């Protein structure tokens with residue numbers, strides 16, 4: 001069956017055998033968008049985070065059918081290498097990455113926070129990212145990068 005979505009501002013159609021397939025698989029395997037990562041596959045780590053209708057969502061546990069017709073934004077839709085989102089630039093400037101596996105989720109979760117709170121406190125940043133796991137322990141630099149991005153957009 002064919003399921004239509006709006007992905008990164010453009011119409012996309014996914015031809016899926018199973019409409020209950022996770023959105024993450026459709027993004028990565030059908031649409032070639034590899035920003036969102038497969039971490040736990042259980043909605044527990046945040047590596048697969050995308051925005052659905054402007055809100056952060058864990059694409060590994062979202063059935064494709066549940067997002068039919070909806071607006072999805074992935075890391076690729078946030079910015080480009082030539083024109084990065086302030087968060088993407090700040091993560092590079094702060095070198096807030098070790099293995100990088102969690103970073104998609106950290107940036108997408110932070111971007112959702114900044115949409116509703118342009119100048120979050122350190123506590124608010126930490127609370128927003130509390131459910132995003134980083135096995136490398138890069139949290140200090142991640143928080144610093146998010147603060148830097150808020151200063152760039154202030």
Ligand code: FES
Pocket residue numbers: 037038039040041042043044045046047048049058059060061
């Ligand atoms: S891969 Fe989706 S929350 Fe871990």
Ligand code: FES
Pocket residue numbers: 097098099100101102103133134135136137138
């Ligand atoms: S940088 Fe490796 S999991 Fe976060």
